[in-house]
Amino acid sequence: MSRINNDVAIAEGAYSWQLMMLAMAFISGIGSASVIFSANKILFLYGLIIGLLHLTFNVAFIKPLKNVSDKIQSKLSEVVQRFSDIISGAFVIRVFMIGEIIFKKFIQTNLAVYKLSLKRINYNSILAAYNYTAGRLIFFGQIVIGGYLVMKNKLTFGNLMISVNMMGSLLWLFGSVGQFLTNLQSSLAGAQRIFEVLDIDEKYLDDTKIEYISLPMVTEINQNSSSICIEFKEVSFSYSETKEVLNDITFTVPKCAKVAFVGKSGGGKSTIFKLIMGFYKPQKGEILIFGRPISCYTVKELRSLFAYVPQDCYLFNGNIYENIRYGKLNATEKEVIEAAKKANIHDFIMSLPEGYNTKVGDKGLTLSGGQRQRIAIARAILKDAPILLLDEPTSSLDSESELEVMKALNALIEGKTTLIIAHRLSAIKDADIIYLIEDGKVIEKGNHDELLRIKGKYANLYLKQFATKYYF
Ligand SMILES: Nc1ncnc2c1ncn2[C@@H]1O[C@H](COP(=O)(O)OP(=O)(O)OP(=O)(O)O)[C@@H](O)[C@H]1O
Ligand SMILES: [Mg+2]
Incomplete structure (x- = not known):
């Protein structure tokens, strides 16, 4: 400033x-x-x-x-x-x-x-x-x-x-x-x-340049037979020299699957998302999206692949309608309302005296955390991108709204590749693959039932959450 x-x-x-x-x-x-x-x-x-x-x-x-x-x-x-x-x-x-x-x-x-x-x-x-x-x-x-x-x-x-x-x-x-x-x-x-x-750091991804022009474009790759959407190959990454956040991590996300990342706070889950979206460059290893190295995408190509619901939802100065519409700039009013309905926020918006024209204030501070989150979800729904990145999409919601939003998200997830980070394991029980991340590594992998069966850290985590719920 x-x-x-x-x-x-x-x-x-x-x-x-x-x-x-x-x-x-x-x-x-x-x-x-x-x-x-x-x-x-x-x-x-x-x-x-x-x-x-x-x-x-x-x-x-x-x-x-x-x-x-x-x-x-x-x-x-x-x-x-x-x-x-x-x-x-x-x-x-x-x-x-x-x-x-x-x-x-x-x-x-x-x-x-x-x-x-x-x-x-x-x-x-x-x-x-x-x-x-x-x-x-x-x-x-x-x-x-x-x-x-x-x-x-x-x-x-x-x-x-x-x-x-x-x-x-x-x-x-x-x-x-x-x-x-x-x-x-x-x-x-x-x-x-x-x-x-x-002069801060040269831009990692470029707006105009495609390095490997001979590689097929995303749309072509999309239609090809490979079943892998995202692949991390021995990726290591640190924000500073002192501490490694991701440590030789390798995993794949199949096309159209729902893949969950769980694990201790600070383990590197959100960092994985930031790398996928190309905000940082890994020091080692390779990230492939639809079989193509991430460095071969232009920013525009890459970002058009994702809809993202961040952990701390950011709303811009302006009204609710504009904030949802940022998901798709040429959306019609009907589409915006449809997205809000799916995200379970339409009724709340209509209950406001100015409806969709309500100003959200600086950083959206006139709304509650859960309301902000649902607006961010509506924005993501509107974008209708092939890959969904959800970083704790329901963390600020009560159990009932969580259920509603999960229902909406499930409808949206249909036919799309979804990566979801969640602390509340109830939100990801039905995931096709669950990766347990700790200290920048995948330490357990499998679906909910498989992970319960091996009685490892995930099972422990789940039982603890279940017990807490039961206790209250
Ligand atoms: N911009 C940044 N600069 C420096 N270090 C960072 C930055 N963002 C995150 N970190 C560090 O990287 C590590 C991993 O952070 P990350 O946000 O990926 O964790 P997380 O698994 O998403 O945690 P949580 O579940 O609490 O959201 C943490 O130790 C954090 O302190
Ligand atoms: Mg996080």
Whole structure:
């Protein structure tokens, strides 16, 4: 946010007005210099030497000014971060009564910006004071030298007046070059911070390029006889160097099957989904979709294959209708309503005074978790993609709604390949294959009955959940 708000404006200064000022200074400075030169060479030499000294002094301030500008910019971004913490975390801050501490941190960061800004103002003031005083002294020197030359009849009074008039523009040129260089430093500091974002990792998948053009297109593969939809071949992946999240994992997802991933929190289930959708590149191994390596898809091709219901459903600012329609941008009103009905959210929407036009607020915060989830499901239903990725699609629903939504999902799943992550095992009992993921590996594989029979970790997990349910 800070980079967009502050740095872009600062970087923009370089070409929006600084270059223009410099161009103006050059035109008038060079014009004046030639006039002074033709009036008197000694006065011209005087102007040149003083101007260069002037420039040197201004340039000496560039480095400290850049340092302090850099620091101000990065502190300003911290101010934005802390402020957004205060707004987004308002409930937690109140409940834990940590307002004072959080606010103090915010004030401290602001104070740091204030102190750094004072420092920058100090530098600028010294520079401005010098430039002003130097300007007067130069004028004085010019009168003394010029006066002497007039007395010696080496210069006419008229030419002295012309030189005095023109000297201002010449010095403006040297002063402007110094000023430009200092301002350019701030702009570069801003630009550098913008480029830090632009340069982040080269895009893994490309919007235009297909590397293996000779491979058949998805639609052709879709129709061929291979029965495998998704295949992970010894895939290893880590977000950072310190910890491996997926560890040589190998598994397949048959076409049109319902495949479930279960396991401990933090085991790497959601990460598998992110890899399938091409958000990250595995460090080792290969992922094939319809027999084709994922790196051979364009982003557009790949993303059109999936409908995704994320673990933490995100709704966009706008109304409910728009939010569902993002699943298929050219959907008709009838299709949107149909999808909402299937996701078991239509009745709720109709009970709202503004129905489908109800605004969902920032990040959808005016709705409950379950309502948001069902809207996200409706969005996925509308997309009607061949592969469904459901990351805990019913985690925020009560048992009754869960049953309803599972029914809707089951209707949708028909004829599609579905990957589903679930903590509540009741939601995946009927899956064709269940993979138990732990520490980035598949440790058990089979359908519900098979896994119960081997009395392993899945059976344990299931019995525990069953017992809890029974107990309550
Ligand atoms: N963007 C990220 N950057 C760094 N580490 C991450 C990131 N996302 C997840 N992780 C780490 O990767 C590991 C696996 O996370 P993942 O979200 O895949 O787990 P999960 O099996 O889906 O867990 P849960 O059941 O709680 O949703 C965790 O240890 C997590 O801390
Ligand atoms: Mg997860």
